[in-house]
Amino acid sequence: MTDVTTGDQTAGVPDNEKVLRIDGVVKRFGDNLVLDHVSFDVHKHEVVALLGPSGSGKSTLMKCINLLERVDDGQIWLGDTDITDPRINQDKSRARIGVVFQQFNLFPHMTVLNNVTLAVRKVHKWDRARAEEKAMGLLKRIGMEQKAREYPDRLSGGQQQRVAIARALMTDPELLLLDEITSALDPLLVGEVLEMVSELKDQGATILMATHEMSFAHSAADRITLLRRGRIAENGSPADVMDNSTDPETQEFFHSYRA
Ligand SMILES: Nc1ncnc2c1ncn2[C@@H]1O[C@H](COP(=O)(O)OP(=O)(O)OP(=O)(O)O)[C@@H](O)[C@H]1O
Ligand SMILES: [Mg+2]
Structure with missing residues (x-):
């Protein structure tokens, strides 16, 4: 439902259905207002697909949500916790969010199983x-259980990235952040x-993906959600934003992918 006065796509959605609430977030690197x-x-x-030109701030926003970068202003709410509040336990907040980046970041000297279990054992003290x-x-x-004792270099890029997704699911996160998880892959493996992302969606996952x-x-x-020069330029259904936007810059952005 869209609130016609504010353009708020989320008007009418009860707060307890909002897994993530980004509220007035400002982030600068020096003079660069990102x-x-x-x-x-x-x-x-x-x-939610977070789209936007290179440099528009997608990864920076993901890092702010995962507490790898601090916001300069505004709040980020995970459920009813303001995770930008410096007094909260950051490890606890991170356990509620699963993160996968472009580079799989699997440790080459550890088996698949050890890669998947490392963080919960070391950070969250699981036995x-x-x-x-x-x-x-x-x-x-x-479908990777027979690869559990393999080392990552014996796996295809697609398999490594699926392992990285499995690792992100270990803590049953409320939210999955996926940052360009297919852009380093051979096109055949995308x-x-x-x-796998579609399957997670069908299973009810909540996902923000750049x-x-x-x-x-x-x-x-x-x-x-389309970011442009650090601002939300569009926020709506795929049809509304990708096919029917009347904004010339938005049209140009999607056109550049069709060319
Ligand atoms: N650690 C940093 N220090 C200084 N500037 C940074 C840092 N990280 C990002 N930036 C700058 O912030 C801006 C946004 O970068 P960001 O990586 O968030 O873009 P992006 O939308 O993810 O782009 P891409 O589609 O290429 O991944 C860029 O101008 C970038 O140079
Ligand atoms: Mg990025």
């Missing part, structure tokens, strides 16, 4: 049995990773 009062929400079970049981369940779900895969965003996202 996020300029960014506000939007992600609702439970929603897949090995609990961690491995959970990890094997996740690897089984993605499909299997996107298929991507340049426009046809996937069009078919799989519930909502498109």
Whole structure:
């Protein structure tokens, strides 16, 4: 539902259905104003595609949500916790968010199983049995249980990225942040990773994903949030934003992917 007075796509959605609430976030690197009062929400079970030209601030926003960067102003709410409040426990907040980046960041000297279980064992102090049981369940779900004792370099890029997604799911996160997770992959391997994202969506995951895969965003996202020069330029359904926007800059942006 769109509030016609404010353009707020989230008007009428109860607060407890909002998994993530970005409220007036400002981020500067020196004189470079990278996020300029960014506000939007992600609702439970929603897949939001965060689009925008290179340098528009997508990764910076993801890092602010994952507490790898501090915001200069504004708040980020995860459920009813303001995670930008310096007094909160950052590890606890991070456990509620699963993150996957472009580079798989698997440790080459550790087996798949150890890669998947490392953070929960070291940061969250799970014992090995609990961690491995959970990890094997996740690897089984993605058809990778027979690779549990392999090292990452024996896996394809697509398989490595699926392992990285499994690792992000270990803590049953309320929110998944996916930052360009297919852009380092051989084109032939992109499909299997996107298929896994679709499966997570079907299973009810809540996902914010930065991507340049426009046809996937069009078919799989519930909502498109377009960043431009650090501001939200569009926030609406894939059809409204990608096909029917009357903004010439928006039209030009999507046209550049079709060319
Ligand atoms: N650690 C940093 N220090 C200084 N400037 C930074 C830093 N990280 C990002 N920037 C700047 O912030 C701006 C936004 O970068 P960001 O990586 O968020 O863009 P992006 O939308 O993710 O782009 P892409 O589509 O290429 O991934 C750029 O101008 C970038 O140079
Ligand atoms: Mg980026």
